[in-house]
Amino acid sequence: MTRPLFFGPVEAVRGAAPGSAFLLGGDEGRHAAVVRRLAPGERIDVSDGSGYRIGGVITAVGTGSVELEVETVGQDPAPRHRLVLVQALAKGGRDEQAVESATELGVDAVVPWHAERSIVRWRGDKADKGRQKWVSLVGAAAKQSRRSFVPEVNGVMDTTRLAAWSKAVDQMVILHEDAGETLAQRFAALEASGALDAPSSTAVVVGPEGGISDAELAKLGAVGALPARLGPHVLRSSSAGPAALVLLNHLLGRW
Structure with missing residues (x-):
């Protein structure tokens, strides 16, 4: 099953590295934490909207944000x-x-x-x-x-x-x-x-x-x-x- 996807700021997403912590806040963070009710241990992807995707496991959930440990980073290929x-x-x-x-x-x-x-x-x-x-x-x-x-x-x-x-x-x-x-x-x-x-x-x-x-x-x-x-x-x-x-x-x- 594919993992839930959210969108984050370009610089923050592209600056993430495997093993680092990434905080997803704003509207997307609230959607993940409040609407989707995601919990620690669940895996999600975050993209910059231009094909760059990071994946990781949620380590903490706030009132309007989620924090994850980044596991993978990379650019998805654009269609030919x-x-x-x-x-x-x-x-x-x-x-x-x-x-x-x-x-x-x-x-x-x-x-x-x-x-x-x-x-x-x-x-x-x-x-x-x-x-x-x-x-x-x-x-x-x-x-x-x-x-x-x-x-x-x-x-x-x-x-x-x-x-x-x-x-x-x-x-x-x-x-x-x-x-x-x-x-x-x-x-x-x-x-x-x-x-x-x-x-x-x-x-x-x-x-x-x-x-x-x-x-x-x-x-x-x-x-x-x-x-x-x-x-x-x-x-x-x-x-x-x-x-x-x-x-x-x-x-x-x-x-």
Whole structure:
């Protein structure tokens, strides 16, 4: 069984050495001591959120902290193929459901997208508050799934900014029900061409409830984004991205 994972300050986590004592305080320490009710003798991991993980046995529990004796330290390997979810803002919390599930499934970054047909809008102060909510969401989901890497959360983008940002990834795939090829076929072609022989990055674009407009398809297609369908059924905005990530984890050998 995997050990509970918590997040600690970068300098403190990276400065820990086998045999040393490490104090986990703050919100994470309170969660370990009060909510989880962990006890001396139990083992936990602590990460800096960027893949560096220490493991140890709890030696003492305070009212809002736990102290452990460090047994192991080291950097977890980053995936060879990086996955990014571009998630359109959606009503009813469906965008948040998608981001949470994507984090559990191993996504490396998420991009909030103001799609043309998005009902939810992040403007002004709401943009920063919305992003911070997603930051908290991916942090909690990473901890629950014992991930030492917390996905990056980009600032919200409209389609013009998204088209410019696409240069940051090797390939961008737009999930669309009318696409002529499936996601599996797209990646079979990439593999056959040798495009996946080297480390790569892929962005998966998911539209809102009303779908992606023809104008958005054209604008993203002009910068090389390719449409692909998942299968014979139309999925909700909350499930399309996670479904694609499951398939890509398999196709890219991440699982």
